[in-house]
Amino acid sequence: xxxxxxxxxxxxxxxxxxxxxxxxxxxxxxxxxxxxxxxxxxxxxxxxxxxxxxxxxxxxxxxxxxxxxxxxxxxxxxxxxxxxxxxxxxxxxxxxxxxxxxxxxxxxxxxxxxxxxxxxxxxxxxxxxxxxxxxxxxxxxxxxxxxxxxxxxxxxxxxxxxxxxxxxxxxxxxxxxxxxxxxxxxxxxxxxxxxxxxxxxxxxxxxxxxxxxxxxxxxxxxxxxxxxxxxxxxxxxxxxxxxxxxxxxxxxxxxxxxxxxxxxxxxxxxxxxxxxxxxxxxxxxxxxxxxxxxxxxxxxxxxxxxxxxxxxxxxxxxxxxxxxxxxxxxxxxxxxxxxxxxxxxxxxxxxxxxxxxxxxxxxxxxxxxxxxxxxxxxxxxxxxxxxxxxxxxxxxxxxxxxxxxxxxxxxxxxxxxxxxxxxxxxxxxxxxxxxxxxxxxxxxxxxxxxxxxxxxxxxxxxxxxxxxxxxxxxxxxxxxxxxxxxxxxxxxxxxxxxxxxxxxxxxxxxxxxxxxxxxxxxxxxxxxxxxxxxxxxxxxxxxxxxxxxxxxxxxxxxxxxxxxxxxxxxxxxxxxxxxxxxxxxxxxxxxxxxxxxxxxxxxxxxxxxxxxxxxxxxxxxxxxxxxxxxxxxxxxxxxxxxxxxxxxxxxxxxxxxxxxxxxxxxxxxxxxxxxxxxxxxxxxxxxxxxxxxxxxxxxxxxxxxxxxxxxxxxxxxxxxxxxxxxxxxxxxxxxxxxxxxxxxxxxxxxxxxxxxxxxxxxxxxxxxxxxxxxxxxxxxxxxxxxxxxxxxxxxxxxxxxxxxxxxxxxxxxxxxxxxxxxxxxxxxxxxxxxx
Amino acid sequence: xxxxxxxxxxxxxxxxxxxxxxxxxxxxxxxxxxxxxxxxxxxxxxxxxxxxxxxxxxxxxxxxxxxxxxxxxxxxxxxxxxxxxxxxxxxxxxxxxxxxxxxxxxxxxxxxxxxxxxxxxxxxxxx
Numbered sequence: 001x002x003x004x005x006x007x008x009x010x011x012x013x014x015x016x017x018x019x020x021x022x023x024x025x026x027x028x029x030x031x032x033x034x035x036x037x038x039x040x041x042x043x044x045x046x047x048x049x050x051x052x053x054x055x056x057x058x059x060x061x062x063x064x065x066x067x068x069x070x071x072x073x074x075x076x077x078x079x080x081x082x083x084x085x086x087x088x089x090x091x092x093x094x095x096x097x098x099x100x101x102x103x104x105x106x107x108x109x110x111x112x113x114x115x116x117x118x119x120x121x122x123x124x125x126x127x128x129x130x131x132x133x134x135x136x137x138x139x140x141x142x143x144x145x146x147x148x149x150x151x152x153x154x155x156x157x158x159x160x161x162x163x164x165x166x167x168x169x170x171x172x173x174x175x176x177x178x179x180x181x182x183x184x185x186x187x188x189x190x191x192x193x194x195x196x197x198x199x200x201x202x203x204x205x206x207x208x209x210x211x212x213x214x215x216x217x218x219x220x221x222x223x224x225x226x227x228x229x230x231x232x233x234x235x236x237x238x239x240x241x242x243x244x245x246x247x248x249x250x251x252x253x254x255x256x257x258x259x260x261x262x263x264x265x266x267x268x269x270x271x272x273x274x275x276x277x278x279x280x281x282x283x284x285x286x287x288x289x290x291x292x293x294x295x296x297x298x299x300x301x302x303x304x305x306x307x308x309x310x311x312x313x314x315x316x317x318x319x320x321x322x323x324x325x326x327x328x329x330x331x332x333x334x335x336x337x338x339x340x341x342x343x344x345x346x347x348x349x350x351x352x353x354x355x356x357x358x359x360x361x362x363x364x365x366x367x368x369x370x371x372x373x374x375x376x377x378x379x380x381x382x383x384x385x386x387x388x389x390x391x392x393x394x395x396x397x398x399x400x401x402x403x404x405x406x407x408x409x410x411x412x413x414x415x416x417x418x419x420x421x422x423x424x425x426x427x428x429x430x431x432x433x434x435x436x437x438x439x440x441x442x443x444x445x446x447x448x449x450x451x452x453x454x455x456x457x458x459x460x461x462x463x464x465x466x467x468x469x470x471x472x473x474x475x476x477x478x479x480x481x482x483x484x485x486x487x488x489x490x491x492x493x494x495x496x497x498x499x500x501x502x503x504x505x506x507x508x509x510x511x512x513x514x515x516x517x518x519x520x521x522x523x524x525x526x527x528x529x530x531x532x533x534x535x536x537x538x539x540x541x542x543x544x545x546x547x548x549x550x551x552x553x554x555x556x557x558x559x560x561x562x563x564x565x566x567x568x569x570x571x572x573x574x575x576x577x578x579x580x581x582x583x584x585x586x587x588x589x590x591x592x593x594x595x596x597x598x599x600x601x602x603x604x605x606x607x608x609x610x611x612x613x614x615x616x617x618x619x620x621x622x623x624x625x626x627x628x629x630x631x632x633x634x635x636x637x638x639x640x641x642x643x644x645x646x647x648x649x650x651x652x653x654x655x656x657x658x659x660x661x662x663x664x665x666x667x668x669x670x671x672x673x674x675x676x677x678x679x680x681x682x683x684x685x686x687x688x689x690x691x692x693x694x695x696x697x698x699x700x701x702x703x704x705x706x707x708x709x710x711x712x713x714x715x716x717x718x719x720x721x722x723x724x725x726x727x728x729x730x731x732x733x734x735x736x737x738x739x740x741x742x743x744x745x746x747x748x749x750x751x752x753x754x755x756x757x758x759x760x761x762x763x764x765x766x767x768x769x770x771x772x773x774x775x776x777x778x779x780x781x782x783x784x785x786x787x788x789x790x791x792x793x794x795x796x797x798x799x800x801x802x803x804x805x806x807x808x809x810x811x812x813x814x815x816x817x818x819x820x821x822x823x824x825x826x827x828x829x830x831x832x833x834x835x
Numbered sequence: 836x837x838x839x840x841x842x843x844x845x846x847x848x849x850x851x852x853x854x855x856x857x858x859x860x861x862x863x864x865x866x867x868x869x870x871x872x873x874x875x876x877x878x879x880x881x882x883x884x885x886x887x888x889x890x891x892x893x894x895x896x897x898x899x900x901x902x903x904x905x906x907x908x909x910x911x912x913x914x915x916x917x918x919x920x921x922x923x924x925x926x927x928x929x930x931x932x933x934x935x936x937x938x939x940x941x942x943x944x945x946x947x948x949x950x951x952x953x954x955x956x957x958x959x960x961x962x
Contacts, residue, residue: 200847201920201931291919292931296938303854304946307861319872319960324953325865332949336942534923571847573925685873 011551014558015528021559022113022525025585032585034122035524036115040104041421043125047097050132052492054088057081057139059485062445066478068466078462079146080164084139086149090264091172092132094406098271099124099182101413102210106186108420108516109204111195111533113526113556113566116188116657119583119629124181126593127174134601135171138164148460150257153242153250157234166235166604173228174600176221180668183217186210188660191571195515196555198533198574204514205294209274212302213267218664219306220263222672227256230679230771236606239760239767241679247692247764251316252682256675258309266305268402270298272409273340276362279416280344282512283359284351287537290343297343300336304329314385323382330380337373341366356510357431361412364439368404372397375450393453399446408438411491416510423504423521430494437487444480448473513537518546529554529642530567533574555641567641568657578651579639583629592621626789630658633803652805662809666816669779673820676775680768680827684835691832692763697752697773702829705752708745709780709821712738716787716814720807723794728801732794739787745821746777746784752828769828776824783817786810850936852903853943860896860947864889864954872960886954893951897944904940907933 024033033039060081064073073081103121107114115121138144145168147156156165190211194203231253233239240246242253281288288294307329314323344366353359375397379385388394411434418426452473457464464470508517515538518527531554535541548554556567556579568578598614634649641647653659684690715738723731753773758766790806793799799806870877871885908914910933920931 197923199923199925199928201928202923287919287921291921292935292938295935296942299850299854299935299939300942300946303851303858303943306858307946307950317962319868319962321868321872321953321957321960322865324957325861325868325950328949328952329861329946332946335945536919536921573928685870 009552009557011557014552017559017562018525018528018557019523021562021564021584022523024524029585032587032590034118034583034585034589036103036107036118036121036526037524039118039121039125040100040102043100043103043128044097046125046129046132047093047100050088050092050136051097052488053136054085054093055485055488057085057088059481061085062478062481064462065464065474067475068464068471070463073462075462076146077142079460080139080142080144082460083145083148083164083168084136087145087168087172088132088136089402090149090268091175092128092135094268094402095179095264096128096132096175097410098210098213098268099179099186101271101275101410101417102186103182105417105420105516106189106207106210107193107526107566108519109206109514110190110193110198111515111527111530112189112193113530114564114582115185116193116566116568116580116582117185117661118564119586119589119625120181121185122586122589123593124178124185126590127178127181127597130593130597131171131174131178131600134597135167135175138167143167150261151231151253152257153231153234153253157231157242163604166232169228169232169235170600170604173225173232174597176225176228177596179217179221180665183214183221183668184661184664186214187218187664188657190214192568192657192660193566193580194533194569194574195530196532196567196569196574196576198569200572201291202533202536204536205277205288205291206271206274208295209270209277209298212298213270213274216263216267216270216302216305218668219671220260220267222668222670223256223675223678224260226672226675226679227253227260230256230676232603233767233771236603237761239770240764241767243764246762247683247687247690248767249683249686249764251313252679254313254316255309255682256679258312259306259675261312262309263305265401266301269405270301272365272406272413274298275409275413275416276344276366277340278512278514279358279362279412280347281351281537282416282510283354283356284347285354285511286347286351287513287540288343289346289350291536293339293343297336297339300339301333304333304336308333311380311385314382315389320382327380327382331377334373334377341370356415357426357428357435358412358416358510360432360435361408361415364435365404365408365412368400368408368439368442370404372400372402372404376401388453390459391453392449392457392459395459396446396449396453399442399449403442403446411435411438414491414495417516419505419507419509420516420519420521423507424502425505425509427494430490434487434490434494437490438484439487441480441483441485441487445477445484446480448476448480452477508539513540515539518549520550526566528552529557531555555643555645557642561635565639567647568651568655576641576645576647577655579641579647579649580657581632581634581649586625586629588621588625588629592618592625595621623789627793631793631798631803631805633798633800650803650805652803653808656805656808658805658809659812662812666813670816670819673775673823676768676772677823677827680772683764683768684831691765694758694763694765695756696765696832697756697758697769697828699829699833701748701752701755702825705745705748705776706821706825706829708741708748709776710818712742712745712780712783712787713814713818713821715741716783717811719787719790720804720811723799723801723804723807726801728794731807732791735787735791735794739784739791742780742784742787746780749773749777749780749825772824772828776821779817779820783810783814786813847932849903849906850932850939852936853900853940856896856899856903857943857946857950860892861950863892864950867892868960875960882959886958889951889954893947893954896947900940900944900947904937904944907936907940909933911937 024030064070064078143163145164147161151168190207230241234241240248242248242250310326311330379388415426415431452470455469457470528550529552531549538545564582564584565579567576568580569576595614595618599611602611638646639649715734719731719734750773753770760767760770790810793806911930916930920927
């Protein structure tokens with residue numbers, strides 16, 4: 001960094017160029033924008049709309065239960081209504097809203113122009129929207145999921161479940177893809193795209209939380225995807241994974257679902273707390289007390305949350321010692337959770353608190369959440385849980401946790417961050433009214449449910465008799481729900497109508513200290529120039545920073561080449577490493593989301609041809625996307641970013657964001673694979689002879705497959721090394737032979753179960769062997785695709801010894817592929833013999 | 836021991852060491868008990884074996900967490916400097932990492948003890 005006076009610059013021309021580069025396309029093509037601000041807003045609005053829809057379903061539930069023996073809804077409609085209420089709230093609101101907020105807020109908060117993969121972000125949004133509309137729309141055709149939001153077999157594998165179960169499985173699998181895409185984007189963004197100087201000890205706490213949460217998504221969502229795969233194979237092709245008569249076990253679904261489902265609660269909760277960690281210091285007028293303690297709490301909760309899943313299964317007859325392990329972990333997680341609450345209380349005590357509308361929602365949320373947390377500690381105790389299991393006590397508990405720990409903080413965030421959207425403010429009067437309506441309405445609705453539950457009212461019943469003492473409690477709950485609904489309606493009115501007449505207000509009305517408040521809402525470029533950060537609260541502690549940034553005095557103040565650029569920095573100390581050129585406006589994200597969505601939707605209705613064609617279209621779109629939008633060789637080696645710093649425009653290997661994205665994606669992929677292997681050993685554990693007396697794939701074919709895949713791996717790594725040393729021809733030869741070896745590996749993988757005549761519908765053992773072999777083959781096929789892609793890039797001169805990013809990433813993929821092959825083929829080939 | 840590992844481990848991942856140990860310990864206890872209770876022949880018929888195994892894994896895990904805590908404590912300068920460690924220097928970043936790692940080691944230690952406690956009281960595969 002140098003403080004030498006900058007030479008004369010034409011700042012107006014700089015701004016003109018920046019504005020042109022980051023501008024949204026006009027007219028209807030506005031919807032092809034990939035800019036994080038637009039994607040974040042659309043994502044958030046869609047998630048909010050889904051929430052309102054699910055809220056109406058919630059009101060329907062309450063209307064039905066208001067009086068005993070009610071016939072407003074039929075039993076079947078009621079089943080669909082509550083299943084969809086839970087599903088939409090969890091999958092289409094709670095998780096996506098945080099992805100939306102993160103995509104909107106993170107770049108300005110980290111001082112980045114954009115997240116590293118804007119088109120991936122857009123792809124995630126469109127996938128979410130298509131999948132969400134598909135799942136929600138089903139109820140208007142009486143075809144919504146009707147077996148609860150967790151789809152337990154055998155009910156959900158039965159004929160009774162109807163097409164709703166397929167809509168749930170395929171629609172949500174598609175949305176999970178969107179969540180994984182967001183996780184990749186957020187992890188790489190937070191680790192590699194922070195402003196120079198923003199070391200890990202200076203990172204905004206929001207970013208810390210989001211980093212942990214995105215990491216959790218990588219380990220939590222894939223087990224559900226694996227579960228969905230097994231479930232759909234049973235529903236479509238009668239592979240008996242959950243059918244006890246043929247060796248399957250419904251409990252495997254419960255394990256896979258809750259290995260996802262419990263961390264999911266914290267995936268929802270932590271980002272909401274992250275919002276509070278930004279809001280509380282602002283209104284206490286001081287830095288947060290105990291920054292490191294918050295990091296402890298976020299990381300600790302992230303880990304512990306994976307040791308809780310069986311507490312949803314306390315009543316399934318597992319050995320008591322197993323239950324006790326999970327009970328202990330469920331108690332332990334109260335420690336880091338409470339640490340966060342105490343940090344907020346300490347910060348408020350140490351500062352002078354301004355009780356603004358966001359702060360009201362924040363405090364109300366904390367109060368409600370603490371109550372939910374305490375009943376959580378109660379139900380974490382096995383004996384108590386056996387009493388309360390599947391009653392309205394649990395309904396009360398989970399709503400206290402989710403509404404206090406998520407909905408109220410999100411509303412706090414809405415009121416707090418609204419000025420960043422277009423410079424206008426939400427109404428304080430409406431906000432306070434809405435808060436008190438929501439707060440009282442919520443408690444009137446859900447506090448009595450504890451008692452209703454303890455009096456024995458089970459969940460998911462569409463009506464109840466009059467003489468068992470549940471009637472007046474339910475009536476009170478319904479009245480409270482209506483008040484809660486009115487409160488939320490007030491906020492909707494405030495967002496949509498009231499605000500139009502408002503003039504623009506101050507950009508930083510709360511005098512907040514974090515970087516995102518430098519933002520100029522009318523500009524689309526993120527930050528005018530990227531500053532060097534020296535404090536956790538740069539706007540409080542770095543004098544004149546906003547003026548300097550907005551005058552373009554810091555890094556990257558121009559876009560001479562007419563390309564969208566942001567800075568890549570090192571993971572720990574955020575030293576500038578590279579100028580990254582990110583993708584701009586494009587149809588390709590929408591095209592890929594629409595075609596992939598068609599694949600899933602067509603599968604639901606078993607339209608095989610449509611599904612196949614859409615799959616091919618998706619593949620073409622993907623190739624176009626990769627070929628034209630990634631790995632471009634820049635016109636020069638380095639670029640001056642101002643203040644005497646020059647940075648490379650190209651990076652490969654561990655320094656490139658693509659490598660990190662591959663690493664993160666494959667970690668998630670590895671988790672899904674591990675879940676399938678878990679399934680294999682689960683079946684081994686529960687049966688005396690898990691093969692059911694049937695023959696296995698033998699050792700020969702699996703070992704041959706392993707050898708072939710190992711050779712393909714060696715060829716790929718060799719290609720990378722030869723290419724780096726200038727041996728382009730040798731590299732191309734190795735890539736081609738790698739592809740051939742890999743193709744032979746795929747064939748050998750499938751030959752094992754096929755040549756042994758294993759019938760996957762006969763018993764769960766052949767079914768799980770087939771699934772593992774297919775998994776390895778599909779990954780082998782993806783490996784072939786990548787090897788041929790690198791080959792083509794090399795021929796086209798887009799992959800050279802100096803510019804070899806793709807080859808590094810593909811070699812990384814093959815490291816994971818080698819591990820997948822080693823585990824798959826040792827397990828299916830050698831394990832039965834060893835036993 | 837002081838020379839066993841580099842004085843300042845320049846990585847983000849050391850932050851997670853103790854938590855990873857907790858996770859592995861948890862998994863070992865859960866998987867061990869699950870397999871023992873489903874297939875008693877495989878791991879020996881006496882429940883005491885399982886409890887001894889859990890005790891051994893617990894002792895090992897606690898020792899590893901203690902080691903991670905000591906290394907973190909050293910990275911934190913043995914508590915010489917007070918938080919918040921918010922200076923824009925490499926030194927303060929290292930102190931912050933050391934302190935956060937130390938805190939996480941404490942939580943993981945408690946977590947491991949919590950997880951192991953059931954083995955003290957439960958003496959059979961009761962369902």
